[in-house]
Amino acid sequence: MKTVSGGVCAAKGFRANGIHCGIRKNKEKKDLSLIVSDVPAATAAVYTTNLVQGAPIAVNKRHLKNGVSRGVVCNSGIANTCAAGGEELAEEMARCAAEALGVDEKDMLVASTGVIGPSLSMEPIRAGMPALVAGLSENGSESAARGIMTTDTRVKEVAVEFTLGDKVCRIGGIAKGSGMIHPNMATMLVFITTDAAISSAMLQKALSGDVKSTFNMLSIDGDTSTNDMVVVMANGRALNRPILRDGADFRMFMQALNTVTVALCRRIAADGEGATKLLECVVSGGSEPAVAKAVAKSVICSSLLKAAMFGADANWGRVLCAIGYAGVPVDVKKIDVAFRSDAGTVEVCKNGAGIEFSEEEAKKILLRDEIEILVSLNDGDAAATAWGCDLTYDYVKINGDYRT
């Protein structure tokens, strides 16, 4: 498997674009994106489990009953959530894109991200649609990725190439993250495309299985968004023998999907609101997978640990504390903890108790921008990884006055 460029347009038969249409006041900021498959694509999606849900989610559930779509239209700036008549607006957004593309409105998916509460105005979307469609291109992934960004500071796209039988396939995605990131059974906005031929059912199985160890193991701030959504579209243009059941091809596809989703998770975490560091908590030796997962996620979510990492402070007691309240059975006396970065590794806790270590060495390691928190439970074979970021002054600044 190798990494390739092109994001959601890396796979054959996908075009994308993003423009500024006027939902946002800042003309420098794109606010409307479109991803389109040249042919109908098997499509799978997972959504937030928040009871308060963005209006686009209800629309997508209806449109995806047949497991097929042609594309996704997405705006940023306003979340179209908790606003009167939201579903009608989301349907209208799909219709507007479908008409401009000459496809069935039931084949268009919709997504929105931004402030919860205000009504989404259709005027700028309607006015911008011709230019959005005219600009669709096989080089448009970055532009679409920019159109879905909110407080994100970096474009997030990734793609890989792999082989099924004698066919070269590609799968790639774009994502937005940054704040209100603590996905639960679903995630922020992630759009993934592949030219592999795979049935909707197997695609959904692949996605639903994957998110449990990828997006659901990601947390920026503990807030599960109302609009989380991951969509994968597979248009079959790679001409591989279609994946219709479990087997070697499905496992290969899962591996490719996982490579893309893990890379997107890491980029979302590294670009969390205000973040200066990517944190990765790698848990090994768990008595069972659920234990390893709960421990990894509890550590990555600790405000105290996140602040300590910002300060490059090897305050490992906060790691132990977070493991202790993870809500799963662990034997505290068996736990080892170390911090690792490209500057080295420092062991700080052995058998649940502190050990001597060089604070200077630890500081050097923790001053890097990608930190691994290594937790060995020494109680079995289960492992899990969770991703997050440090808690910084800028997180407070960004969220103390987000709406103005």
Place this chain on the structure above:
Amino acid sequence: MKTVSGGVCAAKGFRANGIHCGIRKNKEKKDLSLIVSDVPAATAAVYTTNLVQGAPIAVNKRHLKNGVSRGVVCNSGIANTCAAGGEELAEEMARCAAEALGVDEKDMLVASTGVIGPSLSMEPIRAGMPALVAGLSENGSESAARGIMTTDTRVKEVAVEFTLGDKVCRIGGIAKGSGMIHPNMATMLVFITTDAAISSAMLQKALSGDVKSTFNMLSIDGDTSTNDMVVVMANGRALNRPILRDGADFRMFMQALNTVTVALCRRIAADGEGATKLLECVVSGGSEPAVAKAVAKSVICSSLLKAAMFGADANWGRVLCAIGYAGVPVDVKKIDVAFRSDAGTVEVCKNGAGIEFSEEEAKKILLRDEIEILVSLNDGDAAATAWGCDLTYDYVKINGDYRT
């Protein structure tokens, strides 16, 4: 019931003191406290449910098997948690205080708060004990309250007077809070004394019942500490007919206890690490108590809402979002939200959707230092209140470099 001064010494027969013994380098900061009852006191306690537990907790569980104690000795600076030989040190601390007081070591309780990991040195404790005991006084509550503070900026003590039969009783407490505050079935360090006569069993029943709606509804940062502990000592010096079962006297006692614990919760929340505002989420109309509680706690724990409150930003979508991921069934379309302070009330959401409101008015209300977030679920009669604070630059500052 009326508020009185005196904290843990308001009730008859209790003396207290706090000194600087040298566990901390800063000589201005007291680090060792003692609370003593002149006679054996019925004692109840609740502790953290974190699997990683401070060494004093195991010692107290042993010492409290008979439901009786004479006092508590508590240090700040080092938590005596995850350090080798911690239980022996905690036992030695109890013994040292017991010897100086001339009481049975099994009648002394122990508590520690501070950094997790380092070993507690007994030298300063042993050296300071004579002065600590010699300084015990009926005016010593504030001094004891200062000795248990870590990043707290304000002394937290409260006491009330009530009547049982024809006897005037008092109950009062001191607390420390500030960081790693998200108690679960127990709490930070809280010491409460009363001169009411009540059996250990009824005292434990009162305390265990009370913490569910008081300390367990408090969160500063979502981190459940390893050393949380609430201890209530009742020495019977008020000479009321002893409370041995449910009934009017027990209800009166519960009410007095609740007055003290709610006041301490509010003070701990208001003095959360870095906090500029006390936040109180008042939920009404829940279909059942568990639903109201989960909603209140989810709102008070949202990092995004906490940052918005710091910025006096009426971003009510974050309230709805937090209700939606609370993990309990609510009908989103029935939810009303308002913000209230002593500057007025502003309704911001009705039936799950935004309504027109004056941003200027909202700003004025949210700029005050005590904010109520009023949530009406309109789905029943259950109510709950949770306490927390805003998320500020100073929280990050304090925790980015706590150990230095």
